[in-house]
Amino acid sequence: MKKKIIISVTNDLVTDMRVHKVALTLLKLDYKILLVGWQFKNSKEINRPYECKRFKLLFNKGVLFYAEYNFRLFLFLLLKKTDVFLSNDLDSLLANFLASKIKKTKLVYDSHEYFTEVPELVNRKRTQKIWLSLEKFILPKIKYSYTVCRSIADIYKEKYGIEMQVVRNIPICDSQKLLKKNSSKKTKIIIYQGAVNVGRGIELVVESMQYLDNHVFWIIGGGDIFDDIKKMVTDLKIENKVKMFGKLPFDELKKYTMQADIGISLEENLGLNYYYALPNKLFDYIHAEIPILASPFPEMKRIIDKYNIGEYILNRNPKELAEQFNEILQNTDKLNLWKDNVKTAHNQLCWQNEEKVLMTLF
8 A cells, every 4th residue: 555645835836846846756656645735816726646735724924824824734634644744844844743743643854945044034033033942842853854955954953963864956857858049149138036035136136137238137936025026127117128927837937947048046145044045946047058147155156166157246236247247148158168067067966866865765
């Protein structure tokens, strides 16, 4: 008989490629999977090779959202017969932990980020303290866990004495041929994909577009400051230079990424979560075989330096950033070198290699 696993996360499942890849790996291990998330008003339909369940909630944000989601999840887990619970991030952990204790069910924890150091919490000390208390209460009791990079695993080991495995959020290598880019085209595409939240450097790039001709900035994703960015683009009268796509399903996203000339990951140092970030988008850019302009933070630097596939922002001034974009995208020799190197990185950085850690753990 197949073992059953319930995977839970507090998003609507549509764009969460990490959770989907983990589920596909568990299918290979012959698990029967139920993925649980949250459905909001404009959530798109999903079609997966495993069962999915999305809660419709009364509250969409803040403490009431997390309380309602965890309460609903806790009751749901109690009533479902399963062999393993897999909790994704601290905001789904309480329900999983309590249900696992009551039902004596194995619990695995996947930490997608250094949750208590996200910018949304760093400046809200009271709220941060609540999450820290929850983390301190549960994490030392977790036997099976993994996270997205070595830096975060080391922090948790130092704080709580736990040995987290590292499973980076690397895309699946497939046989799909990349579309050839027309490198001689006049308009150069700069792309950002991911959460449109504070501290991601998005506003800075938008401002820099005022000083660039024949460049366009694509923003793919949604988040807290999406409407603010839209207004900023209108106020600066640069609608012809910035295109905002909103959220795209991950099976569509790559088609857009492949058309870009450079990908950005310009996080600000707004807390240790950003400083030690190893963002999904970094690997998405690599798999689209485009070079990267990033912040010089440890985990991103480790990848970019190892493969020599990009460079780092020199100055967080819009005019000087525009000059840097212009210099990079006009420098054919530099771009050709990075493009050759990124092909090597693409071939080596595959989920098929990364998932071996998961297979061993499960």
